[in-house]
Amino acid sequence: MPLSKEHKAETRERILEKASALFRRDGIDGVSVPALMKEAGLTHGGFYAHFGSKDELVAEIIERALGETSNYLDAAARQSDTPVAAIVDTYVAASHRDHPEIGCAVAALGAEAARGAPVVRAALARGVRRAAERLGKTMGLDGADEDEALALYSSLIGAIVLARACGDDPELSNRIIDICRKRLKAN
Template structure:
């Protein structure tokens, strides 16, 4: 019985992990349940032993993807001050982040999908955006909380938007320019 519960928990975690990566890469509607279950080494029929609905899987996978991105953001922010801001900008606007959405930030990969999702998923996304804004505002070196919050909103919007556009354009040179010029502009703040 204990082994069975541990196996079920491991299978559940595997499904959520696969879904989090695939949703970031292909979008929430870009992958089906049967395909995810097969990637997790399970049958399609076993899906409902783990989730009440596809929406439950989406919510849990998006929450997981957001947690993964938050860990990377917090690691970069731990440096503190301008050095941390530079590390966040350089990591976020890197070609590695652009080219591997399945491993990247769900805030950049999933805004359109989440805008159409259920309340649980939208709330998780909102909490992550709020967390990023607080981190970025905390890295500012001023004494005006309203100005720091405004700069954090601008910086996060620029980071997310630049990654989204760099992924979407077909011209590699334009893509690289979007990343590098946005990074340069943010560092001038």
């Protein structure tokens, strides 16, 4: 008996949610399809009823996660009189550094995605473009001045990537966060 469309959609969503957290925590290459499906409580063969390949899954996760991050940052900005400072404080934070599984997909997966399949790189580029556009609107920029938003977005990501990379030296990692927060808010 075939499964209902609703059940298939729920199963697909479960795979996406589990994969999103696992990939951000362990890296794309650090998570196999069988391990992912086991974590989701499903069989390995069931993966291909939902996705044509692991690369297609990664591409969807990246675009989706970038949208979620933009929503989160937009909400922080709306609740503040200084929207850019709120975005910086929200993004460049020890909690973001310490929890890649729920943080920005670019900070967690950007380097791997850059070496990934064309479908993954294209998804990353689309997601970054949309995120920068949204950030530009939050910053009060018109569409013609996307460079400022791209510069801020790149700086936010770089701060978290570097702070995570220096995690074995907590003093340096915390210093990176503190310095970047101050400098990015000063611009």
